[in-house]
Amino acid sequence: MSILKVLVVGAGLGGLTLAQSLRGHGIDVALFERDPDPWDRPQGYRLHLDADARNAAREVLSDDLWAVFEATSYRTETFTTILGTDLSVIKRIPTADELDDRVWRSRVTGHANVDRATLRQILLHGLDDVVHFGKTLDRYDDTGDGVTAYFTDGTTAHGDVLVGADGIRSAVRRQRAPHADTVDAGITAIYGRIPLDVATSLVPKEVITDVFTISSDDRKVFLGLGAVLFPTRPTEAATAHAPGLAMREQDDYVVAIVGGRHQYFPTLGAQVHSPRELQHVAADALAAWPSVAADVVRAGDPDSFFPVAMYTSVPCTLDAPSRVTLLGDAIHAMTPTLGRGANVAMRDGALLGRALAAVWEGRTELPTALAAYEHDMLAYGFAVVTAAARTGQQRMAQNPLPV
Ligand SMILES: Cc1cc2nc3c(=O)[nH]c(=O)nc-3n(C[C@H](O)[C@H](O)[C@H](O)COP(=O)(O)OP(=O)(O)OC[C@H]3O[C@@H](n4cnc5c(N)ncnc54)[C@H](O)[C@@H]3O)c2cc1C
Known part of the structure; x- marks a missing residue:
């Protein structure tokens, strides 16, 4: 075995997937996260997971954690459904399977809607001794025979490889790929959650059964709705399969997303709103629709609403691999129109874990392994960025990607 120490910056879904993979292979890993703890800020509620994320989870999680993952994943019917502004069903569109036979050994099929916080708790389990919260990367120094990470608190860490899993405003990318760009997609959205029992009295059953439902008007202002039902309560799932895993209890819910071009949400960029004010802004954006649409938003938990300004990466290449x-x-950040960003991030985490395991086991050299990983990751990652932008243009008037 070679000696290999991997530094990962960012404990989001991609970084944690990689850390679980490296841990599983017995590779020395240290993960540095800017947030002081896993609960510091709202990061969204429902996540749609397809074959990429599900197979990545199957590959990197222990059998116990995989059992908790499955027990808390809500298996949806494989449709994305278009609703009218009165929330009647117009069309159910089959959702692509995304299963890549060349990549996934476990071949887990189907789609699931999961709760992001629940998934993050599962991915964090067993990593207590390697995840360091409250560590913000400032810069790194690649010295050829190793890499040193410098944090804003004045501390440093040294390793053989540094992985930037630090999200859309990546400090690692700033140095590794200064030419890589992210741009405003032109879209503002407000997210909130509605208790399941309240939502079911207002929405068609496809909102509960399908991957996602979306309605929009002629301005392309949209309302998206998607359900998360826990087949087994998170605490019960942990007790049954992984007793050491501390889970927060959650109720079933429907996530609501109201969005459109910035111009339809003029106050959002200009002033700070409380969650309750955001709920009103979201409902007001649907005021010209049949009343049921705004009623759904008004039925939401008033404390759950938060805004998101959507950005996308611009496809690019990377210079020759380094450490x-x-x-x-x-x-490869993308707009959430296909619900695939987390899926691709988790695919990256699993594949990079495989590549570094091959180096650790002496089957290949680091530059060769990273070159192969980056080649594949850029190809599939930016293909999804482009597809998400195309769908975003059609459904919500997203800015086209710069050419
Ligand atoms: C509202 C919303 C809904 C979405 N829905 C879906 C969906 O249904 N399905 C789907 O597949 N995708 C979805 N996405 C996209 C998905 O959330 C992202 O693609 C995914 O989280 C990316 O994972 P990541 O690990 O690359 O980055 P992130 O999850 O962004 O994690 C990056 C981490 O790095 C940390 N960090 C940042 N800078 C530093 C630094 N300098 N030092 C240390 N740490 C740092 C951050 O605090 C963060 O924890 C959605 C996105 C949004 C905003």
Whole structure:
């Protein structure tokens, strides 16, 4: 075995997937996260997971954690459904399977809607001794025979490889790929959650059964709705399969997303709103629709609403591999129109874990392994960025990607 120490910056879904993979292979890993703890800020609620994320989870999680993952994943019917502004069903569109036979050994199929916080708790389990919260990367120094990470608190860490899993505003990308660009997609959205029992009295059953539902008007202002139902309560799932795993209890819910071009949400860029004010802004954006649409938003938990300004990466290449690489939103951030960003980030984490395991086991050299990883990751990652932008243009008037 070679000696290999991997530094990962960012404990999001991609960085944690990589850390679980490296841990599983017995590779020395240290993960540095800017947030002081896993609960510091709202990061969204429902996540749609397809074959990429599900197979990545199957590959990197222990059998116990995989059992918790499955027990808390809500298996949806494989449709994305278009609703009218009165929330009647117009069309159910089959959702692509995304299963890549050349990549996934476990071949887990189907789609699931999961709760992001629940998934993050599962991915964090067993990593207590390697995840360091409250560590913000400032810069790194690649000395050829190793890499040193410098944090804003004045501390440093030294390793053989540094992975930027630090999201769309990646500090690692700033140095590793200064030419890589992210641009405003032109879209503002407000997210909130509605208790399941309240939502079911207002929405068609496809909102509960399908991957996602979306309605929009002629301005392309949209309302998206998607359900998360826990087949097993998170605490019960942990007790049954992984007793050491501390889970926060959650209720079933429907996530609501109201968005459109910035111009339809003029106050959002200009002033700070409380969650309750954001709920009103979201409902007001649907005021010209049949009343049921705004009623759904008004039925939401008033404390759950938060705004998101959507950005996208611009497809690019990477210079020759060094000891520093990137994964997930740090390189190929996309608008959430296909619900695939987390899926691709977790795919990256699993594949980079495989590549570094091959180096550790002496089957290949580091530059060769990173070059192969970056080649594949850029190809599939930016293909999804482009597809998400195309769908975003059609459904919500997203800015086209710069050419
Ligand atoms: C509202 C919303 C809904 C979405 N829905 C879906 C969906 O249904 N399905 C799907 O597949 N995708 C979805 N996405 C996209 C998905 O959330 C992202 O693609 C995914 O989280 C990317 O994972 P990541 O690990 O690359 O980055 P992130 O999850 O952004 O994690 C990056 C981490 O790095 C940390 N960090 C940043 N800078 C530093 C630094 N300098 N030093 C240390 N740490 C740092 C951050 O605090 C963060 O924890 C959605 C996105 C949004 C905003």
